[in-house]
Amino acid sequence: MGERVVILGVGLHPFGRHPDKSIGELARVAALAALKDAGVEFKDIEAGFCGHVVQGVGAGLRTFGEVGMTGIPITNVELACASSSRAAMLAADAIVGGLYDLAMVIGIEKMQRGLLSGVGGAEGGYQSRMGIALMPALYALMAQRHMHLYGTKHEHFAQASVKAHRNGVLNPNAQYQKAITLEDILNSRMIAEPITLYECSPTTDGASAVVLASEKRARQYTKDPVFMDTWAGGTPKYVRGEADFLEGPNEMLARKVYEEAGFGPEDVDVAQVHDAFSPGEVFLVEELGFCPHGEGGPFVYEGNTEIGGRIPVNTDGGLLSRGHPIGATGGAMITELTLQLRGQAGQRQVSGAKTALMHNAGIGGVNVIAFKR
Amino acid sequence: MGTEASTERKQVSIRGAHLRLGESPALIGSRCPGCGEHFYPPRHVCLNCYQEGLDEVALSTRGDLRSFTIARMGLPGTAMTPPYVIAQVWLPEGVAVATVLTDVDPEAVSIGMPLELVVEKLSTDSEGNDVMTFKFRPVREG
Numbered sequence: 189m190g191e192r193v194v195i196l197g198v199g200l201h202p203f204g205r206h207p208d209k210s211i212g213e214l215a216r217v218a219a220l221a222a223l224k225d226a227g228v229e230f231k232d233i234e235a236g237f238c239g240h241v242v243q244g245v246g247a248g249l250r251t252f253g254e255v256g257m258t259g260i261p262i263t264n265v266e267l268a269c270a271s272s273s274r275a276a277m278l279a280a281d282a283i284v285g286g287l288y289d290l291a292m293v294i295g296i297e298k299m300q301r302g303l304l305s306g307v308g309g310a311e312g313g314y315q316s317r318m319g320i321a322l323m324p325a326l327y328a329l330m331a332q333r334h335m336h337l338y339g340t341k342h343e344h345f346a347q348a349s350v351k352a353h354r355n356g357v358l359n360p361n362a363q364y365q366k367a368i369t370l371e372d373i374l375n376s377r378m379i380a381e382p383i384t385l386y387e388c389s390p391t392t393d394g395a396s397a398v399v400l401a402s403e404k405r406a407r408q409y410t411k412d413p414v415f416m417d418t419w420a421g422g423t424p425k426y427v428r429g430e431a432d433f434l435e436g437p438n439e440m441l442a443r444k445v446y447e448e449a450g451f452g453p454e455d456v457d458v459a460q461v462h463d464a465f466s467p468g469e470v471f472l473v474e475e476l477g478f479c480p481h482g483e484g485g486p487f488v489y490e491g492n493t494e495i496g497g498r499i500p501v502n503t504d505g506g507l508l509s510r511g512h513p514i515g516a517t518g519g520a521m522i523t524e525l526t527l528q529l530r531g532q533a534g535q536r537q538v539s540g541a542k543t544a545l546m547h548n549a550g551i552g553g554v555n556v557i558a559f560k561r
Numbered sequence: 562m563g564t565e566a567s568t569e570r571k572q573v574s575i576r577g578a579h580l581r582l583g584e585s586p587a588l589i590g591s592r593c594p595g596c597g598e599h600f601y602p603p604r605h606v607c608l609n610c611y612q613e614g615l616d617e618v619a620l621s622t623r624g625d626l627r628s629f630t631i632a633r634m635g636l637p638g639t640a641m642t643p644p645y646v647i648a649q650v651w652l653p654e655g656v657a658v659a660t661v662l663t664d665v666d667p668e669a670v671s672i673g674m675p676l677e678l679v680v681e682k683l684s685t686d687s688e689g690n691d692v693m694t695f696k697f698r699p700v701r702e703g
Contacts, residue, residue, distance in 0.1 A: 302637075313577020314694060317683065319632060319641035320659050328630035329649055336628070336672040378633040380647070426608040428598060429655045 190284035194406035194413040195559070197226025197399035198523035203363045203511035206393040211243050211296050214395040215251035218519075219294055222397035223255070227409045230256040233399070234288040237279050239265045239272030239295040240515035251294045251395075266515075268550030269464065271295065272396060273518025277419045277555060279400045289405035293398040295519035299391035324388055327465035328380040335382070337482065340470065342382040344485030346373040348469035349387045349508050351494055351501075356509030358535040361520075363392050363511030373466075387466035392511035396519025398526075412561065414529045416522075418449040419557040436554025438475040438547065445545070446477070449558040453477030456499055457541035458528045460521040462549040463506040469493065472547055473501065476556075495538060503528060503536045518548045518555065529561040575683055575694040579603055582693055586680045587622055590656060591615035599654035622678040623700065624652040631667045640683050650676055650697050664698040675700040 199221025201214040223230055238248030248262040265275040272295025279291035315321040334340045350370050356362040368386060376386040406413045420441045446452050453476060461472040470484035478499045479487040487493070493501035504510045504524040507517060525544040527533040544559040574580040579589040579602050590601035595612035601620060606613050629648040635641060646662040648670075662670065663679060676697040683694040 314575045315577070315659055316638065317575060317640050318661050318694060319636055319639035319643075319645065320647050320661065322632060322636055322647070325630050325632055325647045329628040329647065332630055332672065333628040378631075380633065381631040383630075428609050 190286060192403040193280040193283050193416045194401045194403055194410070195398060195416050195522060195526045196290075196401040196406050196409060196413070197222040197224070197228065197397075198519075198526045199223075199225055199397045200361045200520060200523055201395040202361045203392050203394035203513060203516075203520070205363075206298070209393070211240075211247060211298055211395070212250055212254045214298070214393065215294050215296050215397070216254035218395035218397040218516075219252070219255045219292070222292070222399050226399035226401070228290060228399060231258055233258070233260060233290050233292045235260055235279065235282060235291045236262040237265055237275035237291065237293045238262060239267070239275035239293065239518060240297055241266055241268060241271055243296060243298070243515065247296065248294075251296055252292075267553045267555075269462065269512065269514045270518055270548040270550035270553055270555050271515045272398075273521065273546070273548040273555040273557065274421060274553065276398055276400065276416070276518065276522055277421055277557070280416055280419060283400060283402050289402040291400050293396075293400065293519055295396040295513075295516035297513035297515040298393045299513060301391055322380060324383045324465055325380040327467050328383050330471065331382055331467040334467065334470065334485070338485065340485035341489075342374065343370060344489040345382065345466040345470055346370055346384070346387060347489045348463060348466045348493070349373050351488070351491075352463060352506040352508035355495065355503050355536060356505030359504045359510060362505040362509055363390055363394075364505070364509045383465050383467070387508070389464045389507035389512040392513040394511060394513035394516045394520070396516040396523055398519050398522050412530075414526050415560045417558045417560045418445045419555065420444045421553060421555045423553050436549060438472065438549070438554055438556070439477075441554055441556040442476045442545075442547070445556045445558050449543075449560070451543055451558070453545075456543055456545045458503060458525065458538045458544045459499060459501045460504075460506070460525055460544075460546045460548075461501055462547055463502055463508050464512060464549075466508065469501060469506070473499070476545060476547060495536060500538045503533065503538060514550070521546050521548055522557070525559050529559055571690045572693050573686065573690045575692050577602070578695060580680070580693065580695050581619060582680065585619075586678065586695070587619035588658065588678065588695065590618055590620045590654070592618045599652075599656050601652075601656045601658055620654055620656060621652045624650040624658070624676055624697070626670065626672055626674045626676055627651040627657060628672060629662070629670050646670055648676075648697060661696050662698060663696040
């Protein structure tokens with residue numbers, strides 16, 4: 189075993205619509221907040237990793253450059269909606285390997301309004317022309333299949349969005365800080381059945397920043413560190429005779445992380461999962477082992493993932509309410525879980541949280557990370 | 562000679578669909594000569610046994626509905642007008658195909674229903690050719 193990795197500092201620029209702010213400005217606010225939270229100066233940071241998707245060439249230097257130009261290596265990391273969690277994993281790998289004692293991640297995105305066309309990019313071909321490559325439709329296909337196999341109801345999925353928005357009210361950095369009812373959600377515009385408008389994460393502008401440290405270095409700054417304990421990344425795996433739209437082998441990655449972290453799903457106190465669309469939470473509570481397969485719908489609907497429930501999920505409002513500036517989302521997930529494990533999550537605090545699990549998915553890969561205090 | 566030929570409307574397949582037009586339309590996929598695995602779209606290396614140089618084959622034109630959704634909102638740049646049914650069709654070769662259903666009442670669609678391939682004109686290209694695509698529709702009894 190190499191060095192253990194500590195999340196020493198976290199920071200966000202509030203998520204929302206910021207058309208008049210540059211990515212540098214958004215990043216600067218998040219980065220300065222994370223440095224202050226960590227108690228370190230930028231000149232002490234040995235490497236930078238910038239998670240972003242569509243901010244163009246050199247976004248890493250443009251964002252880190254806002255807080256200093258110290259000559260350190262800065263690497264741009266793109267993994268769609270999971271870019272900044274992968275950036276944190278690369279930073280952590282380097283710390284474990286003894287390359288650095290202090291590294292920093294900035295996650296950043298400014299987005300256009302409207303639906304994201306998912307698969308295939310410019311090479312989308314017939315799927316783009318025929319309106320198939322539609323992100324909510326991909327989740328809808330999985331949702332319909334889940335309804336068919338397990339009797340899951342639309343209300344079950346929609347309840348994840350009710351809960352997300354309720355938590356968003358408690359998060360001053362959330363894009364939406366307004367509660368909505370199950371009825372509001374079911375009556376909002378149908379996008380791709382069963383997914384309605386209020387079951388889609390919004391497009392968002394925002395930034396996140398994370399300072400990571402080796403344990404020996406972190407001990408100079410804190411007596412009670414939050415560890416980024418274990419992490420695993422993966423891509424979709426070809427399995428003969430099976431078709432799936434999953435962005436990666438969620439279940440296998442979770443199993444690997446649990447094994448290495450030395451705890452199981454029943455021991456997780458608080459979790460962040462990728463709820464780009466409301467069915468996401470239902471699928472993931474099953475795949476991460478919080479409930480048996482097929483029971484995710486009732487599990488979520490009955491309140492098990494509420495703050496105060498059996499396993500609080502997406503306490504900061506999740507992608508649905510906190511917002512989803514794709515390159516910044518992973519860093520925001522790390523931020524929330526770090527605050528939760530420190531007991532600094534304010535009204536959203538899960539009392540006595542000691543272990544946390546995070547799942548962040550992007551087209552082309554999935555990251556699962558365990559945290560411990 | 563030549564002027565008439567140049568104004569003749571041709572049928573062309575939509576880009577990326579690997580659709581064979583003509584008398585017996587079909588999707589073109591790959592079959593691995595080593596392990597027999599099928600793929601759509603076609604590929605060069607087998608994902609099951611890593612053999613290179615797969616054979617080109619016409620895939621079954623019938624399959625079952627694996628999942629579907631009714632798209633109620635369109636995307637700019639597409640040739641579809643909502644509502645339309647987006648479907649994942651499972652072919653007997655063990656291949657999933659993403660497509661759109663046609664000749665169907667969206668409310669009557671159910672997972673597992675038997676479907677068959679049809680070719681339809683989607684649009685006209687800049688040279689005046691008919692751009693043809695494939696969809697699936699419920700198999701008619703009898």
